[in-house]
Amino acid sequence: MPLIMSLLQPLLADVAAESVNLAEAGPLILAAVLLSLVVIYFASKVGGEICARINFPPVLGELVGGVVVGISVLHLLVFSEGGTTEPSLLTTFIQQTAGMDGAVAAVVANTASEVISVLSxxxxxxxxxxxxxxxxxxxxxxxxxxxxxxxxxxxxxxxxxxxxxxxxxxxxxxxxxxxxxxxxxxxxxxxxxxxxxxxxxxxxxxxxxxxxxxxxxxxxxxxxxxxxxxxxxxxxxxxxxxxxxxxxxxxxxxxxxxxxxxxxxxxxxxxxxxxxxxxxxxxxxxxxxxxxxxxxxxxxxxxxxxxxxxxxxxxxxxxxxxxxxxxxxxxxxxxxxxxxxxxxxxxxxxxxxxxxxxxxxxxxxxxxxxxxxxxxxxxxxxxxxxxxxxxxxxxxxxxxxxxxxxxxxxxxxxxxxxxxxxxxxxxxxxxxxxxxxxxxxxxxxxxxxxxxxxxxxxxxxxxxx
Amino acid sequence: MPLIMSLLQPLLADVAAESVNLAEAGPLILAAVLLSLVVIYFASKVGGEICARINFPPVLGELVGGVVVGISVLHLLVFSEGGTTEPSLLTTFIQQTAGMDGAVAAVVANTASEVISVLSxxxxxxxxxxxxxxxxxxxxxxxxxxxxxxxxxxxxxxxxxxxxxxxxxxxxxxxxxxxxxxxxxxxxxxxxxxxxxxxxxxxxxxxxxxxxxxxxxxxxxxxxxxxxxxxxxxxxxxxxxxxxxxxxxxxxxxxxxxxxxxxxxxxxxxxxxxxxxxxxxxxxxxxxxxxxxxxxxxxxxxxxxxxxxxxxxxxxxxxxxxxxxxxxxxxxxxxxxxxxxxxxxxxxxxxxxxxxxxxxxxxxxxxxxxxxxxxxxxxxxxxxxxxxxxxxxxxxxxxxxxxxxxxxxxxxxxxxxxxxxxxxxxxxxxxxxxxxxxxxxxxxxxxxxxxxxxxxxxxxxxxxx
Incomplete structure (x- = not known):
């Protein structure tokens, strides 16, 4: 709920003017970050464990896991600097489970991908x-x-x-x-x-x-x-x-x-x-x-x-x-x-x-x-x-x-x-x-x-x- | 250096068009987040330790430490939803140590404050x-x-x-x-x-x-x-x-x-x-x-x-x-x-x-x-x-x-x-x-x-x- 306060966010205000939608964006940014982290952790553990089993370094599995969830295969985790305009599957999923419109979804996806970049x-x-x-x-x-x-x-x-x-x-x-x-x-x-x-x-x-x-x-x-x-x-x-x-x-x-x-x-x-x-x-x-x-x-x-x-x-x-x-x-x-x-x-x-x-x-x-x-x-x-x-x-x-x-x-x-x-x-x-x-x-x-x-x-x- | 790749960031492109400046923004977002965290940790430790000494709960000291570095006193840590238009002292400091212009500084400050919000x-x-x-x-x-x-x-x-x-x-x-x-x-x-x-x-x-x-x-x-x-x-x-x-x-x-x-x-x-x-x-x-x-x-x-x-x-x-x-x-x-x-x-x-x-x-x-x-x-x-x-x-x-x-x-x-x-x-x-x-x-x-x-x-x- 604290992020609901970002309804006054000037950056968001540039993108979509309607304040009702922006009130939604705050908690959804957190939701998008949480879901991205869940995808990241799944990819790292599945990839890492498989590599450990076949006597490869687990970090290779984390990299390959990233490839699978990333821009190359599943499009779950897409960073905006890749030049892609299509929304990631994750964004679509959040959009459907949370019911937000396109402008809000774009802001949420961009901000969440920036947060994940800094976390990485x-x-x-x-x-x-x-x-x-x-x-x-x-x-x-x-x-x-x-x-x-x-x-x-x-x-x-x-x-x-x-x-x-x-x-x-x-x-x-x-x-x-x-x-x-x-x-x-x-x-x-x-x-x-x-x-x-x-x-x-x-x-x-x-x-x-x-x-x-x-x-x-x-x-x-x-x-x-x-x-x-x-x-x-x-x-x-x-x-x-x-x-x-x-x-x-x-x-x-x-x-x-x-x-x-x-x-x-x-x-x-x-x-x-x-x-x-x-x-x-x-x-x-x-x-x-x-x-x-x-x-x-x-x-x-x-x-x-x-x-x-x-x-x-x-x-x-x-x-x-x-x-x-x-x-x-x-x-x-x-x-x-x-x-x-x-x-x-x-x-x-x-x-x-x-x-x-x-x-x-x-x-x-x-x-x-x-x-x-x-x-x-x-x-x-x-x-x-x-x-x-x-x-x-x-x-x-x-x-x-x-x-x-x-x-x-x-x-x-x-x-x-x-x-x-x-x-x-x-x-x-x-x-x-x-x-x-x-x-x-x-x-x-x-x-x-x-x-x-x-x-x-x-x-x-x-x-x- | 990885964030230099955000020079293609569409969100940033909306705010300031010149790509040279945007190449600067990436690492500076990380720099701003790091400096914000340093300020937060200083405030929490100084406030917490003082409160522990005078037999008050340390969390009260963290809250008061936040007040001191926040919008009320030092303006080191300012969140954009507060409705303030003046840049935080931290932004000014980063701007001066890193030599960025106003448009880039605004993007950096906004993104860093969003990252800190999600971290909190x-x-x-x-x-x-x-x-x-x-x-x-x-x-x-x-x-x-x-x-x-x-x-x-x-x-x-x-x-x-x-x-x-x-x-x-x-x-x-x-x-x-x-x-x-x-x-x-x-x-x-x-x-x-x-x-x-x-x-x-x-x-x-x-x-x-x-x-x-x-x-x-x-x-x-x-x-x-x-x-x-x-x-x-x-x-x-x-x-x-x-x-x-x-x-x-x-x-x-x-x-x-x-x-x-x-x-x-x-x-x-x-x-x-x-x-x-x-x-x-x-x-x-x-x-x-x-x-x-x-x-x-x-x-x-x-x-x-x-x-x-x-x-x-x-x-x-x-x-x-x-x-x-x-x-x-x-x-x-x-x-x-x-x-x-x-x-x-x-x-x-x-x-x-x-x-x-x-x-x-x-x-x-x-x-x-x-x-x-x-x-x-x-x-x-x-x-x-x-x-x-x-x-x-x-x-x-x-x-x-x-x-x-x-x-x-x-x-x-x-x-x-x-x-x-x-x-x-x-x-x-x-x-x-x-x-x-x-x-x-x-x-x-x-x-x-x-x-x-x-x-x-x-x-x-x-x-x-």
Whole structure:
């Protein structure tokens, strides 16, 4: 009932003027969000359980579950940025069960999809916060040089091979070729981190190198995107913006760790003096959200802030307690992210029966090859770590996830990418995202590395019950 | 970065056409939500801790913290339905740190405030789910007759006294008098339940009677609102709608408990077979959200669905485990609700120096008196329970919370209420909401009732650390 108060909402008033209808919209937005969450949870559990049964990583099942309920198949969960004008099945269902007219339904669907988007982003922040908590800062710093080499090679190799290949083999113009090459660079940290946690290799040397490289890769990806976006828009590269991004990301990462470590005794002292519920959790969330906010303002990603906050708090004596408390929150919010990634993925570009797709599929095969080989070679660059599983590190860097889709979206909107090239990038993102989790589990087969210490980490323990 | 994809958002496109600006809006919506949550958490912790120190219920501190950051004082958290056109301080801050223009800022602020609204409603659902888990269905059914009498008397007494008093003493017309009388009827279940949990009296006989009566009161309040809204709109009462609401609420409450109990062995069997993370939590959330959705579609409140889901699951052997898992989620989301209730409360109507407020304040004094006395007398109606704390039951029913504000909003929008009467209702809501928590703690002073069994309920244990 509180949302009935939104009948004065100016935003709603623009769309439909009749106040009686708007009085209905408030509770219906909540209803639409609840139903979307129910669909998301069903998809994540059905997909995750099936994958767990056939020994695939559950996160792959969440992604596939998202594809099934999303734009590609059932149309239950459709995000408005997909460019679709047809209402989702969910909207139609709510419209019929609640009896609202079209204008109200459009507002309800739009607002609910915006709320779910934000929830999914808070979900991936919670995931990265959890990963940060479990990561060992000392260990990450120790493998820092190796991770840096893996990250840099993993950006340069697919970028150069992709751009050159498109120009020489497919006679693509230089600017679109650079754009597509850039789309090959960024690892999706969320998917890799989730798989590593699922197969209990997050704290292994390989896991730490992959996480460190994926974090650096995320920053490099943002810089590459800034470069190619300004190239696409103005034909030249704004050097000042690139320098700004480089400096601000270094200052942010180093600064928040250093300042965070200085402030953590004060933080722990404060937590111990608090006497109300959430005395540890709420201040920790404040810390993570403040760093996330600063990251966004610096044009970085909110997940970098959340990861850094987790890293700093993971160094404190409250680590175990906080890990236990963040666990159910992650269980509630993280599936929203993975199902939404799947739901946004339009697999219709994979259909070879559609003649328009064929040019894209040929380019796609090339891009997929470059995308996988370009990352797998990074495993060979790891130095000074005898006996390390180099295949695992290379494959851990393969999934492109939603970051590659952003490149495709920006390129497509700016008019740089042809339809075939755009489809090729989307196929590359789909294949790398969906192929990496099972491959990663395969190369990390038991006995492939030295025995791991018995894990005391909450996320890695099997579920109770 | 994922939200950058919302650059194709049609809703945004309506407001500001330039696509460059819209590419900015996506991450900024997340930034605005994060900053709003930081403000909410600060307000809840500072307010809650101060109240805990001076032996007031922490939830009162969260409400007051919300008032401080909300529309009344700091303007950090402003909801667009308040009718204010000035941007919140938070929007200005984001605008300055992120450098966006006015049109984008308006979209960002509106969307973020909608997201926070939905989060606060999910927060109160989680609270009621938690309360349901801890409530004892057998115990609730045992005190059912007493709770029903308390609820009915607590609706009739203030309604009749308020309406008659306004007509005879203040010469108010009948329809507005009925409307204002109706605004006196509905107890705010969230505030009462939170205070009872905080003072560890949720499972006492008084606590069970109050919770049972508050749930019934919530339903009676919805029926009363439907009656007075149709009276205000058409001058007559749609009997069919009232009958529909009565039948659907009975069918919903009884039906979901009966069906839920029948299905719970199947539910537990399924939970035991799931092997991925969140195997208990996610199916429980699906259950709560489905019931919440059905409640909204039946024109009831989502919190009734969440409460019923908690009640049913609280009967199963998974109760303890689920209580532990829901605890951090409640700590994360419940404060959002209480701070938002405070932030929406405009205390400027309490200022007697403003001449326009004086007529409202005189009516308000009368309404406050009727509101408190009309609920406190309900304690006297409890039969067959020797030695029960009757004061506590009466005072537990006093807070009106946001439900009363909805009456004021609907009345004000429909043009039925004069400015003075509208202000009087708002003052009544503020006073009853803010006066009930400390009074409740006072009448529940140690030794006032028989000794309680040692609680094993998660929410009632003191915070760790």
């Amino acid at each position: 982003e808070i979900g991936v922040m919670i995931l990265l916060f959890e990963i940060g908590l479990e990561s060992d800062l000392e260990g990450l710093l120790k493998v820092g040089p190796q991770a840096a080499v893996v990250a840099v090679v993993g950006v340069i190799a697919p970028f150069v091979a992709g751009t050159l290949g498109l120009v020489t083999l497919f006679h693509v113009d230089l600017v679109p070729a650079i754009f597509a090459g850039a789309a090959l660079t960024a690892t999706s940290i969320g998917i890799t981190a989730k798989v590593l946690a699922e197969i209990q290799r997050l704290t292994s040397p390989e896991g730490q190198i992959i996480i460190g490289a994926a974090v650096l890769d995320d920053i490099l990806g943002i810089i590459v995107l800034a470069v190619v976006a300004s190239l696409a828009k103005t034909g030249t590269v704004e050097i000042s913006n690139v320098i700004y991004l480089m400096i601000s990301s270094v200052v942010f990462l180093v600064g928040s760790v250093v300042v965070g470590r200085l402030l953590s005794p004060f933080f722990l002292g404060m937590v111990d003096r608090l006497s109300t519920r959430g005395n540890l959790l709420v201040p920790s969330l404040i810390f993570a959200f403040v760093l996330g906010y600063i990251a966004v303002i610096l044009q970085l990603e909110a997940i970098l802030g959340a990861f850094t906050a987790g890293l700093v708090l993971g160094e404190t004596e409250k680590r175990r307690e906080l890990e236990e408390q963040i666990l159910p929150i992650a269980d509630m919010l993280v599936p929203v992210f993975f199902v939404c990634v799947g739901a946004r993925t339009d697999i219709s570009v994979l259909n070879p029966l559609e003649p328009a797709n064929r040019a894209g599929l040929i380019i796609a095969s090339f891009l997929v090859l470059v995308a996988i080989v370009g990352k797998v070679v990074t495993g060979a660059t790891v130095f000074g770590q005898p006996g390390i599983n180099r295949w695992a590190i290379g494959i851990g860097m393969v999934p492109r996830g939603e970051v590659g889709l952003i490149f495709a979206a920006v390129g497509s909107v700016s008019g740089v990418l042809s339809k075939a090239l755009d489809a090729g990038i989307i196929v590359m993102v789909i294949v790398t995202t969906f192929v990496a989790p099972p491959l990663l589990r395969l190369v990390f087969k038991p006995g492939a590395t030295e025995a791991l210490p018995t894990s005391d980490v909450a996320v890695e323990s099997p579920p109770e019950g | 409603e999910i927060g109160v659902m989680i609270l009621l789910f938690e309360i349901g888990l801890e409530s004892d269905l057998e115990g609730l059914l045992k005190v059912g007759p007493q709770a029903a009498v308390v609820a009915v008397v607590g609706v009739i007494a203030p309604f009749v006294a308020g309406t008659l008093g306004l007509v005879t003493l203040f010469h108010v017309d009948l329809v507005p008098a009925i409307f204002a009388g109706a605004a006196l009827t509905a107890t705010s279940i969230g505030i009462t339940a939170k205070v009872l949990a905080e003072i560890q009296r949720l499972t006492s006989p008084e606590g069970q009677i109050i919770i049972g009566a508050a749930v019934l009161d919530d339903i009676l309040g919805i029926i009363v609102l439907a009656v007075v809204a149709s009276l205000a709109k058409t001058g007559t009462v749609e009997i069919s709608n009232v009958i529909y609401l009565m039948i659907s609420s009975v069918v919903f409450l009884v039906g979901s408990v009966v069906v839920g109990r029948l299905l719970s062995p199947f539910f537990l069997g399924m939970v035991d077979r799931l092997s991925t993370r969140g195997n208990l939590l996610v199916p429980s959330l699906i259950f709560a959200f489905v019931l919440g959705y059905i409640a909204v579609i039946l024109q009831l409140e989502a919190i009734l669905g969440a409460f019923t889901a908690g009640l049913v699951l609280g009967e199963t052997e998974k109760r303890r485990e689920l209580e532990e898992q829901i605890l951090p989620i409640a700590d994360m989301l419940v404060p959002v609700f209480f701070v938002c209730v405070g932030a929406r409360t405009d205390i400027s109507v309490l200022n007697p120096l403003e001449p326009a407020n004086r007529a409202g304040l005189i009516i308000a004094s009368f309404l406050v008196l009727v509101a408190i006395v009309g609920k406190v007398v309900t304690g006297a109606t409890v039969f067959g329970q020797p030695g029960i704390n009757r004061w506590a039951i009466g005072i537990g029913m006093v807070p009106r919370g946001e439900v009363g504000l909805i009456f004021a909003a609907v009345g004000s929008v429909s043009g039925v209420l004069s400015k003075a009467l509208d202000a009087g209702i708002i003052v009544m809501v503020i006073v009853t909401t803010f006066v009930a928590p400390p009074l409740l703690r006072l009448v529940f002073k140690p030794g006032a009732t028989e000794a309680l069994p040692t609680s094993d309920v998660a929410v009632e244990s003191p915070p760790e650390g």
